[in-house]
Amino acid sequence: MxxxxxxxxxxxxxxxxxxxxxxxxxxxxxxxxxxxxxxxxxxxxxxxVLPGFVDLHTHLREPGFEQSETVLTASRSAAAGGFTAVHAMANTSPVADTAGVVEQVQALGLAAGFVDVVPIGAVTVGLEGLRLAEIGAMANSKAKVRVFSDDGKCVFDPVLMRHALEYVKAFDGVVAQHAQEPRLTEGAQMHEGEVSANLGLTGWPAVAEEAIIARDVLLAEHVGSRLHICHLSTAGSVEIIRWAKARGVQVTAEVTPHHLLLTDELARTYDPVFKVNPPLRTQADVLALREALIDGTIDIIATDHAPHPTESKDCEWASAAFGMIGLETAASVAIDVLIKSEKSNWQRLTEVLSVNPAKIGRLTEQGQSIRVxxxxxxxxxxxxASTVVGQTQSKSENNPFKxxxxxxxxxxxxxxxxxxxxxxxxxxxxxx
Amino acid sequence: MSQLRHLLSAGDLDRASAIAILDTAEEMSSVNHRDIKKLPTLRGKTIVNLFFEDSTRTRISFELAEKRLSADVINFSAKGSSVSKGESLKDTAQTLEAMGADAVVIRHWASGAANVLAHSGWINGSIINAGDGTHEHPTQALLDAFTMRKRIYGDDSKGRDLVGQKVMIVGDVLHSRVARSNVKLLATLGAEVHLVAPPTLLPVKLETWGVSVHFDLDTALRQVQPDSVMMLRVQAERMNAAFFPSEREYSRLWGFNSERLAMLKPHALLMHPGPMNRGLEITASAADSPNSTILEQVANGVSVRMAVLFHLLSGDKESK
CATH class of the missing domain: 2.30.40.10 (Urease, subunit C, domain 1)
Incomplete structure (x- = not known):
């Protein structure tokens, strides 16, 4: 004892x-x-002292991409950031689309022993968007998967998305959508706007995110399912979520720390550390996201922690990988938005970093109130205190806050x- | 003028530096008309032409400029494999650094590749952007400005800017590095810039560019009465990507032909950065007309590139 x-x-x-x-x-x-x-x-x-943080959106890279990160190194990074649970996205190799893989990821988390590692199951086999993965098998496995996502790719086919939303109801699950219209974002490199026009980089228009969110909140309403929208990045997306919630749609939304703090102006350096999907947007978008987090339109902060090895970022912009790490800076960004701004409070910070993500993921032993x-x-x-961002526990150093x-x-x-x-x-x- | 280390963007040049380069190009142009077309200026300097994308014209223009300044020239054609595009830029740059290159002229398919090379710390020499993706092509803008100045002011060109000049750029602005560099340099030199294109081939948020935008070429030609019209090349890959219905319709609405030539002021310039798609964005009759500056642009390209190399490499040595 x-x-x-x-x-x-x-x-x-x-x-x-x-x-x-x-x-x-x-x-x-x-x-x-x-x-x-x-x-x-x-x-x-x-x-x-607050309930331990819960991250609904991380990429732990194991199995398959251990040169970027392992469950152990990511778990240590999570602990350093105040997290006690992290959800691991399914885009590993092999993809987490079977009971075997999700149980393996969960076991790696248990062996590491720094946080609850909660596997997210793929919606479609191999994230290919063609047919449903074995959602039931993953839900009923030891890993008890409740969140399903093809994150990195959008579940684009509207029929498949409808069926996924319907099917997860049988397991009290939720589909976490990476909202990105694929045709509108072919070859996209950064936010489409003044900066992309100037830099000659192919634009990723806000409408490509908003169109999918609009479709999916209507689908979720139609079939009465739970929908979660990953990494909201535009002011327009905020408006759609606000509208959907007012209609009573069971939708929740997340925002990443980097979308709350950084803008597309940073791309002017052509430094790929600022290349991420969805891309950094404009200051107006950042302000809308911050307001939405404060007023409750956005439910949670999730990091989308996406480690990449040096060689994936040490190159020209178009060749670089999308993604940035963020487990160790999330709390500070939340404090910046909610506390330092004097617009909100620690209760709200607890909701967005702990209580709400635990609820969405149906984790009963996380996000609990502090009582006997x-x-x-x-x-x-x-x-x-304040922190100058430097060293990290992560195996990768693609840190835009450095x-x-x-x-x-x-x-x-x-x-x-x-x-x-x-x-x-x-x-x-x-x-x- | 301030000492330039790299030339990455036409935006790197203020009015004084741009005019200084154009004036030096006048001197270089006279060298190009001598019997012995060679200066000893860059003797002992090593310049690498690093081309990740095919471009015979730009490469030989730079090569000729370098040789006329007596530099040692190496051509490095490194068409990146799709597997390791990123690694190849870094590895290649470090290799060139180890060999002691004083300057690298880079043409790359990726926007910003020249900036990455200049700021990565992989290499210490001067970087000259010879076209990066759909971003910029600053020496093209300089040679275009030089060509305009020469046609307008002849032997009295030195020290002149382009104030009062109306320049119309027509075509695929969205994907054009030539257009981006020209818009910046023309603004620096005081010209009034008009863009004419189908709306599908214009970037978003153009209101910050300080230009006028038109969709209808005939109306624009009538209203603006431009001093120069610059036609942009239509890339083959745009034709199948629903930017416009057909080549025929593009040619009819935005191509330059003899009817439109007749609408120009008598001494107006008709420019094209080359290579042309004759019959698509420009007809043979227009391209070969007295208004056309297309071959002058090619010749001036060598002089302007000599001037750029001169300004970047023959200045004070302390930056090395």
């Missing part, structure tokens, strides 16, 4: 508690708890009663 005592933890509502954790579970909370001699004390004075009996998944943040000074610092991460991050240092080994 191990006992942890978090001293002087300030919760999202401002209340101060000592939190006692026995094994995996919060066993006592009071303004002042005394420790026995066997107890490990963790000083949380001056820190805000809850599983001890916690993160402690220093709201007054060199930026961002607010807040994740100090401790407690994953199922085990300190994966203590005083800013990632634990040597994971939880057994």
């Amino acid at each position: 191990t006992v942890l005592l978090l001293k002087s933890a300030q919760l999202a509502d401002g209340s101060l508690f000592d939190i006692e954790i026995t094994d995996q579970v919060i066993t006592a909370m009071a303004p002042n708890l005394s420790a026995s001699e066997l107890t490990q004390q963790i000083d949380c004075s001056g820190l805000i 009996g809850s599983v001890a998944n916690l993160v402690a943040i220093d709201p007054n 060199g930026l000074e961002l607010p807040g610092k994740v100090v401790h991460t407690i994953y199922r009663g085990y300190a994966t991050l203590l005083n800013g240092k990632v634990a040597e080994a994971g939880r057994i």
Whole structure:
């Protein structure tokens, strides 16, 4: 039996508690708890303690692309960022489109022991968009898959999308759509606008995202299914989601940290570290996304952590891979948008980084409120510190935030009663 | 003028540097009319022509310019394989650096390739953009400006800009590096720029370009009365991609023919960067008319490229 005592933890509502954790579970909370001699004390004075973060959208690259990232290195990066659960997208090799692969990914996560690694199942076989993958087998496997996505590719065929939305209802699942009209984005390199016109890079128009979202919210309404929209990137997409929610469509939406902070102006450097899909948009889009996160139109922040090896980014723009890493900077970007702006609060930050993603993914032991009996998944943040983005736990360094000074610092991460991050240092080994 | 290290974009040039290059090109042009067409200026300098895309015209123009300045010239044709396009640019650049290239003239299918080469740290020499994807082709814009100035002012060209000149660029602006560089340089030199194209072949957000946009060529020619008309090449791959219904319709609406030639002012220039699709964007009768500057552009290309190399490579040595 191990006992942890978090001293002087300030919760999202401002209340101060000592939190006692026995094994995996919060066993006592009071303004002042005394420790026995066997107890490990963790000083949380001056820190805000929140439910551990849950990422609905990461690429862990294992199996198949271990030169970019492994489940272990990504898990350590997640712990450093305050996460206690990450969902792993299906575009591995082999693709996570069978019970065997999703169980393997889950097992790798358990072996690493830094976060719950929750596999996402492919919607279609091989992400090819032709026929449904074995959704039922994945849902009923040990991995209990509830989120299905062809992320990286759009489920474009409207009939297939309709059937996927209908079919996942049998398992209380959700389809997470990567909204990208393929014909409108052939050869696309960056946001289509003033900057792309100037740089001579093929444009990725906002309408290619918005057209698919519009279609899919109508489909979800028609068949009464849950729909999740990955990485919203445009002001127009926000309007469509707002409209759909007002109509009562069961749709949720995510935004990435990079779309909340960075714009297409960065492409002027032709530095492929800023190449991502969907692309960085304009300042007007960034402002609309920030407002939508504050007002609840957008439900969650998800990182779309997408590691790539150096050679995939050390080249001309058109040859470079799409994607950027983001697990260790997500909390800071959320603090920038919600807290530093003085437009929202820590409760909202908890919703968008923990409670809501856990709900969408149907994770019962994540995103729980901090009280006796809850599983001890916690993160402690220093709201007054700031971080100059530099070294990462990830195996890859395609970090668009590098060199930026961002607010807040994740100090401790407690994953199922085990300190994966203590005083800013990632634990040597994971939880057994 | 300020010391230029690279020429990546026509936007790198302010009015003074652009005019200085054009004036130097006047000097170079006189060299090109001598019996011995050679200057010792770049003796001992190594210049690599690094071509990732076929372009015989641009390559031989640069090669001739380099040889007339007595540089050691290496032609490196590196058509990237689709598997390792990215690696090949970096590896090639580092190889050239190891061999001690003083300048690299790069033509690449990827927009921004010249910028990446200049700012990657892979190579220390000067980088000259000889056309990068659908981005820019700054020496083409310089030779076009030189050609206009020469036709208008003749021997009195030196020191002149293009204020008061109305230039009309017609055709596939969306995919044209020639158009992008020309729009920037013409603005720097004070010309008034008009773009004429089918709406499918214009980039979005053109309102920030400081140009007038027209869809109807005949109306535009009548209203604007341009001093120069620059026809852009229609690439073969656009014809099957639904940018316009047919070659015949394109030619009828946006091609330059003898009827449109008759609408021009008597001494107006008809320009084309080459290679032409005769019968598509320009008819033979128009291309071979006295208004046409097409062969002058080719000849001026050598002088202008000599001038660019001179300005980048013969300046102070401290940057090396």
